[in-house]
Amino acid sequence: MMTKPESLWNNAGMDELRRNEAAGYPDHYLARVISQDKGFYHVVCGNEEIVAEISGKIRFQARQSTDYPAVGDFVMLDRPCDSSGHAIIHHILSRRSLFSRKSAGGQNDAQVVAANIDMVLICMSLNEDFNLRRLERYLALAWESGANPVVVLTKADLCEDVARKVLAVNHVALGVDVIVTSAMHEDGFASIAARIKPGDTIALIGSSGVGKSTLVNRLLYDERLATKAIREKDGRGRHTTTRRELFRLPNGGFVIDTPGMREIGMWESTEGVNKTFSDVETFFGNCRFSDCTHTSEPGCAIHEALEQGALSHKRWASYRQLMAETSYQDDKDTYLAEKTKKFKQIAKLNRQEKKKKP
Numbered sequence: 001m002m003t004k005p006e007s008l009w010n011n012a013g014m015d016e017l018r019r020n021e022a023a024g025y026p027d028h029y030l031a032r033v034i035s036q037d038k039g040f041y042h043v044v045c046g047n048e049e050i051v052a053e054i055s056g057k058i059r060f061q062a063r064q065s066t067d068y069p070a071v072g073d074f075v076m077l078d079r080p081c082d083s084s085g086h087a088i089i090h091h092i093l094s095r096r097s098l099f100s101r102k103s104a105g106g107q108n109d110a111q112v113v114a115a116n117i118d119m120v121l122i123c124m125s126l127n128e129d130f131n132l133r134r135l136e137r138y139l140a141l142a143w144e145s146g147a148n149p150v151v152v153l154t155k156a157d158l159c160e161d162v163a164r165k166v167l168a169v170n171h172v173a174l175g176v177d178v179i180v181t182s183a184m185h186e187d188g189f190a191s192i193a194a195r196i197k198p199g200d201t202i203a204l205i206g207s208s209g210v211g212k213s214t215l216v217n218r219l220l221y222d223e224r225l226a227t228k229a230i231r232e233k234d235g236r237g238r239h240t241t242t243r244r245e246l247f248r249l250p251n252g253g254f255v256i257d258t259p260g261m262r263e264i265g266m267w268e269s270t271e272g273v274n275k276t277f278s279d280v281e282t283f284f285g286n287c288r289f290s291d292c293t294h295t296s297e298p299g300c301a302i303h304e305a306l307e308q309g310a311l312s313h314k315r316w317a318s319y320r321q322l323m324a325e326t327s328y329q330d331d332k333d334t335y336l337a338e339k340t341k342k343f344k345q346i347a348k349l350n351r352q353e354k355k356k357k358p
């Protein structure tokens with residue numbers, strides 16, 4: 001039995017905007033994508049988990065990877081099942097946030113990682129993994145996605161100068177909550193759980209081994225993450241085991257834990273960097289020359305801030321590094337776009353030449 005939107009996993013992280021949007025498709029069923037595998041989407045619809053495929057129209061109209069559903073997406077299905085046993089996804093509801101990264105192959109298209117995340121826990125351990133520059137990267141990435149970042153400093157039990165490190169993190173993570181956790185104490189985990197409101201969707205990012213699974217398991221009250229798998233028949237009638245990547249928390253929140261999320265580390269524009277380094281950017285307006293390059297000009301506010309210690313040399317270096325990386329991406333995009341245009345022109349000329357020949 002299919003269920004209408006109201007009972008979808010107790011709304012599965014729906015908000016007012018998407019509820020209204022879904023109401024615009026009265027003949028369709030609301031579902032949320034919980035994992036994705038080779039063109040098949042595992043969705044939860046009502047309280048059932050089913051396999052869905054995208055409609056021919058979505059496939060035909062898709063121009064880039066963001067036009068396809070991703071884990072966390074709210075989608076509208078035509079009916080529970082089609083003749084092959086799969087439901088068809090007809091619409092993807094608008095996203096309140098989106099995590100993506102550049103394709104590994106360097107193609108000029110972003111790879112969508114997850115959608116509709118409200119809060120992202122940036123996990124960093126207080127021992128070996130501690131690195132403020134990496135934290136800045138993750139913060140930029142989180143701001144860019146549209147999700148709210150929270151910094152989680154793990155393994156406090158393995159660190160002797162927790163207070164000093166927290167202070168250092170506070171200087172980098174401006175306006176962001178910082179929570180300290182330790183496998184030995186419940187306090188940190190409880191404080192994270194308290195921040196997750198029913199209906200919120202959260203995700204975790206951070207290096208391997210910092211304790212993300214440990215944290216997810218705590219939030220799930222030790223329900224096993226790795227053992228949860230759904231078995232479904234794929235198009236050829238074979239059984240496939242799919243790792244569920246969207247979990248329901250006991251308090252009514254949701255966790256997205258996709259492998260892609262764990263590997264994330266690139267971004268698409270400078271927006272996230274700007275927000276992460278809002279302190280650095282406040283100095284810019286104070287330079288004597290409006291086109292100051294902040295290298296050797298007289299009256300440079302950055303230079304002054306560095307001299308006086310109002311801005312740390314490391315943070316300035318980190319800002320320039322991240323800016324350089326993003327503008328490299330921008331340059332590359334322009335370069336590829338121009339190249340494509342040129343090829344098209346050449347192809348057109350070739351076609352015209354061919355036509356002329358008898």
Ligand SMILES: Nc1nc2c(ncn2[C@@H]2O[C@H](COP(=O)(O)OP(=O)(O)OP(=O)(O)O)[C@@H](O)[C@H]2O)c(=O)[nH]1
Pocket residue numbers: 154155156157158181182183184207208209210211212213214215262
């Ligand atoms: N001492 C200590 N060990 C911890 C703590 N949190 C996690 N660990 C241990 O660190 C190891 C890695 O933890 P995981 O939770 O698997 O790390 P992860 O971030 O999920 O790693 P990936 O799955 O590779 O991304 C495990 O052996 C945990 O038991 C902590 O607060 N203190």
Ligand SMILES: [Zn+2]
Pocket residue numbers: 287292293294295297299300301302303
């Ligand atoms: Zn300057």
